[in-house]
Amino acid sequence: MKERIEVMFTAEEITKRLEEIAQEVYEEFGDEQVEMVCVLKGGVVTLVELAKKMKMPVTMNFMDVSSYGDGTESSGHIKILRDLDEDITGKNVLLVEDIIDSGRTLSKLRTLLIQRNPKKLKLCTLLDKPDRRVTEVPVDYVGFTIPDAFVVGYGLDYAQKYRNLDYVGVVHFEEE
Numbered sequence: 001m002k003e004r005i006e007v008m009f010t011a012e013e014i015t016k017r018l019e020e021i022a023q024e025v026y027e028e029f030g031d032e033q034v035e036m037v038c039v040l041k042g043g044v045v046t047l048v049e050l051a052k053k054m055k056m057p058v059t060m061n062f063m064d065v066s067s068y069g070d071g072t073e074s075s076g077h078i079k080i081l082r083d084l085d086e087d088i089t090g091k092n093v094l095l096v097e098d099i100i101d102s103g104r105t106l107s108k109l110r111t112l113l114i115q116r117n118p119k120k121l122k123l124c125t126l127l128d129k130p131d132r133r134v135t136e137v138p139v140d141y142v143g144f145t146i147p148d149a150f151v152v153g154y155g156l157d158y159a160q161k162y163r164n165l166d167y168v169g170v171v172h173f174e175e176e
């Protein structure tokens, strides 16, 4: 099988949407400092690109959780592989993800971070796939709502590949 990638959102469309989200975030936090928390690995591209558009002072921190193997199916388990290295108590926190699918990852992370008493916690995802939702989670900023298709690019992978694409595309699996 070989993979063919069909463009869903171009680099320009994503950039424009992230600019809009940065503006919405500014309307929420104003000039107060925001701790941007990235969920590795997929969230890293969105976090970096969004951070460049933010108008207030931001700091960055990283968590690594795992819910998927090498394929396209959720394992149903979330493992914290790396935790934040700073306390978020009393801070404005913006959790940045690449995609919400079943909702398990973000829901679990949200519960975990709320227990640490941030001043405010807002959730942002580049992509939302509501058809696949198993666990509801309130998301504050959504880049694009997409149908149930397996997508790659802009941080998202298939078997660890394609994270570096500057666009988001649907993967089609074809006979060689």
Ligand SMILES: O=P(O)(O)OC[C@H]1O[C@H](OP(=O)(O)OP(=O)(O)O)[C@H](O)[C@@H]1O
Binding pocket: 039, 040, 041, 042, 043, 065, 066, 067, 068, 074, 097, 098, 099, 100, 101, 102, 103, 104, 105, 106, 156, 157
């Ligand atoms: O809503 P869910 O069904 O929980 O799926 C979403 C999660 O799955 C992907 O991460 P993955 O575990 O594949 O790790 P990665 O970011 O390192 O690719 C994605 O980056 C989200 O974190």
Ligand code: HPA
Binding pocket: 068, 099, 100, 101, 149, 150, 151, 152, 156, 157, 158
């Ligand atoms: O569509 C997807 N692509 C890549 N990783 C994912 N993790 C959940 N959904 C997806």
